[in-house]
Amino acid sequence: MIEFKPIGTIHTPFTELAGMPIQPAGAAGVRGTIDLLDEYRQGLKDLDGFSHIVLLYLFHRSHGYKLEVVPFMDTTPRGLFSTRAPKRPNPIGLSVVQLERIENGIVHIQNVDILDGTPLLDIKPYVPEFDSHTNIRTGWLEQARKTVHKRKADDRFK
């Protein structure tokens, strides 16, 4: 068993899963804040030079998992690890959001597809040389992924 402890809380306008954007691409302009615990704030130094940050967080409202799921972007059951569904053996969420500014230890973010009250596990700087890749194939998502900005969540992964 591995033990982690939240380093802060993410605040957003989304209080329910149903109706949420399913990825940052569908959350253009949605603002949120990260309230980091005081003891970690020194670690935010230099972060404001980055336009985008990677957030790792707990899918705290999703419990249990199935190894095949019908994802939001399809009508066919797919292997869980080929989806971004929140109900996973280790329910860790990953979103790249835009960093607006850091003020009094509060991180203001944009393009947020995250539930209000989400426990934050880590912040990493987004670096194209590390995180952005070309010559990509995306299997069952090949057609659907272009419409992600229009898709909304429902409560199937509650």
Add this chain to the structure above:
Amino acid sequence: MIEFKPIGTIHTPFTELAGMPIQPAGAAGVRGTIDLLDEYRQGLKDLDGFSHIVLLYLFHRSHGYKLEVVPFMDTTPRGLFSTRAPKRPNPIGLSVVQLERIENGIVHIQNVDILDGTPLLDIKPYVPEFDSHTNIRTGWLEQARKTVHKRKADDRFK
């Protein structure tokens, strides 16, 4: 406290931190395998349609953390959350690797910057619409990031 359980183990040629590539960009052609626990293998269905996958894993050889660190790519102390250093409050690693093939439940991967024996926490499909971003600023890394493929780790984050 949040409890996670490894879903498998990552095998690579790297048995020591010192001398390792510091990101997948510096690990071109390096091959590894993911040995998923039997109970999760059904979740690999459909994954082979994806050329790249996101791995979340435990930095199992890094212990403790400091809120300011001198990263591999700089000579100045930087706020921890503006770096990808492995010693973090929640030591979760994130790498996008190339998926070669899946055979008998073993996932063969390439461009691997991960230590041998690393406990795997999650696999997600890499999807450019979710994970790739443009109009990026990268703060202190702006100059150095172009040389990431040449940099190697030392043992400072042991």
